[in-house]
Amino acid sequence: MKRYLIAGLLVWLPLAITIWVLHAVLGMLDGVFGAMLSASQVLLPVGARAPIEMLRHIPGLGVIIMVGGLLLTGMFAANMFGQWWLRQGSRLLNHIPIVKSIYSSVKQVSDTLFSSSGNAFRExxxxxxxxxxxxxxxxxxxxxxxxxxxxxxxxxxxxxxxxxxxxxxxxxxxxxxxxxxxxxxxxxxxxxxxxxSMGVVAPPSHLAEQPRNQPG
Known part of the structure; x- marks a missing residue:
């Protein structure tokens, strides 16, 4: 019976953890979307707030809008016009006390980690x-x-x-x-x-395929 229980656990545990992580991510995105809706309602007239509030109850809409917003932002940042505006925004933020220290630190880390020209986590x-x-x-x-x-x-x-x-x-x-x-x-x-995996899932050896190089 112990062997069967462990075999069943190995089947359901990865699936359960995957669902839990996805649920947490979707909940976070829906929360951000809800905060944006709440902020937008302050700027809208009273008559237009009810239709906006209905968007809050559409499941998955927050994820779609957030992904779409990221794609549009990426397209905007990928051209010369968008890069110019981003430079102006960065210059403005770097002149605001307290904000500049937080923004510059986070930007340096994110540029290093996610930039295609960076070296972080490449080896x-x-x-x-x-x-x-x-x-x-x-x-x-x-x-x-x-x-x-x-x-x-x-x-x-x-x-x-x-x-x-x-x-x-x-x-x-x-x-x-x-x-x-x-x-x-x-x-x-x-x-x-x-x-x-704490060493449980060991990758195959590549020593026969590639020579060992000096890191860096």
């Missing part, structure tokens, strides 16, 4: 952590910069993000010598699966 490596002789998987995020680079030989060091298990969204930032890091041929997606 998985092995590094000794938290002590010598104990190894874990990390992701290369670039080279040390700023004052840290002044104290280190930046060309000989790598900036690494060491994710925690099973939640890789939290972790540790390390600056380690290149010689202490072993480059992996596995993809970032394979490395994330390996980390999230």
């Amino acid at each position: 998985a490596v092995l590094v000794q952590y938290p002590r010598e002789g104990s190894w874990t998987i990390a992701f290369v995020t670039g080279k040390p910069g700023g004052e840290a680079a002044d104290h280190l030989h930046a060309d000989n060091y790598l900036s690494l993000y060491v994710p925690t298990t099973p939640n890789p969204t939290s972790g540790f930032f390390l600056m380690v010598p290149r010689t202490d890091v072993i480059a992996l041929a596995m993809s970032v997606d394979e490395a994330l699966k390996y980390i999230i």
Whole structure:
């Protein structure tokens, strides 16, 4: 009976977690859409508020509008006219106290993580952590910069993000010598699966397919 229970759990657990995550994401998007509707009603005359309020009760409409808004924003930002307006908006936000520190920090992180020209999370490596002789998987995020680079030989060091298990969204930032890091041929997606599964879902070895290169 124990074997059957475990087999049933292995069937339903991934499905249940997938549904739970999707439900949470959809709920968050609907919440954002509801907040936008509430804000818009303040600007509309009383007679026009009832039809707008009816939109709140249409299931999935918030997700469709949010996805459509992201697509339209991306199309706007991809042309020269949109880029000019975005630069003006960024310049304005960077002159507002408190707002500029938050906005600039978040923008730098998002540009590094999601830009196609960035280097963050492009490579998985092995590094000794938290002590010598104990190894874990990390992701290369670039080279040390700023004052840290002044104290280190930046060309000989790598900036690494060491994710925690099973939640890789939290972790540790390390600056380690290149010689202490072993480059992996596995993809970032394979490395994330390996980390999230706590080592249970091991990716296939790629050593026979690709030579081991120096990370960076």
